[in-house]
Amino acid sequence: MSMTFRHPTASLIVVGKPLRIGVLAFQGDVREHIVVLERLGAEVIKVRRPEELGSVDGLVIPGGESSVMDKLVRLFGLYEPLKAAIAAGLPVFGTCAGLIMLSRTVLDAMDDQKTLGGLDVDVRRNAFGTQVDSFETNLSIPEITSGKISATFIRAPIVERVGPDVKVLARLEDGRIVAVEQGNLLGISFHPEVNGDTRVHEYFLGRVATSLQPQES
Numbered sequence: 001m002s003m004t005f006r007h008p009t010a011s012l013i014v015v016g017k018p019l020r021i022g023v024l025a026f027q028g029d030v031r032e033h034i035v036v037l038e039r040l041g042a043e044v045i046k047v048r049r050p051e052e053l054g055s056v057d058g059l060v061i062p063g064g065e066s067s068v069m070d071k072l073v074r075l076f077g078l079y080e081p082l083k084a085a086i087a088a089g090l091p092v093f094g095t096c097a098g099l100i101m102l103s104r105t106v107l108d109a110m111d112d113q114k115t116l117g118g119l120d121v122d123v124r125r126n127a128f129g130t131q132v133d134s135f136e137t138n139l140s141i142p143e144i145t146s147g148k149i150s151a152t153f154i155r156a157p158i159v160e161r162v163g164p165d166v167k168v169l170a171r172l173e174d175g176r177i178v179a180v181e182q183g184n185l186l187g188i189s190f191h192p193e194v195n196g197d198t199r200v201h202e203y204f205l206g207r208v209a210t211s212l213q214p215q216e217s
């Protein structure tokens with residue numbers, strides 16, 4: 001079965017086989033991401049070991065608890081392989097805790113907490129404090145759609161600094177940054193896997209499909 005994508009940087013992309021997408025499966029919203037990705041026609045595998053990581057066209061790092069995910073990634077010997085895959089250009093989509101994992105610096109981190117890096121951003125964990133742990137809002141993300149995307153924030157991080165090579169995709173009304181991309185990495189503060197809106201995942205699959213096209217010289 002082939003898959004076809006529309007993508008802002010390449011109008012129509014046809015991939016001759018289903019995209020093989022990994023979901024980092026130690027903790028968090030693993031099942032929810034798998035449901036959305038399979039609905040969109042991807043072949044999905046759970047990634048917990050280096051061999052599994054080596055077989056995927058793209059990877060999702062779900063929301064959950066970044067400090068726990070970090071410990072498990074290191075315990076299972078996946079820290080260096082993940083860093084190497086990111087450096088080699090593997091498309092990775094991090095949501096919430098996944099965004100934290102991809103960030104260069106975490107503010108309000110747990111003791112010892114490390115990240116994989118890749119996104120030249122500083123994020124603050126649990127940036128909305130304890131009183132407003134969760135909320136929903138409509139976001140404009142012009143790169144993804146001309147309409148609004150309903151975004152669910154759960155103990156969410158905020159991006160407090162972006163480097164010069166980082167593109168800001170979305171902000172809250174007060175200007176705070178909640179979605180970024182840099183190269184093949186996409187990081188968002190919210191949870192698109194929980195409310196049935198598949199457009200952010202479609203956008204990511206479009207990026208994965210683009211990354212598989214032969215490079216023009």
Ligand SMILES: NC(=O)CC[C@H](N)C(=O)O
Pocket residue numbers: 062063064065066067095096097098100125126154155156157
């Ligand atoms: N929903 C989430 O992924 C929450 C992230 C969590 N607060 C963390 O620090 O990892």
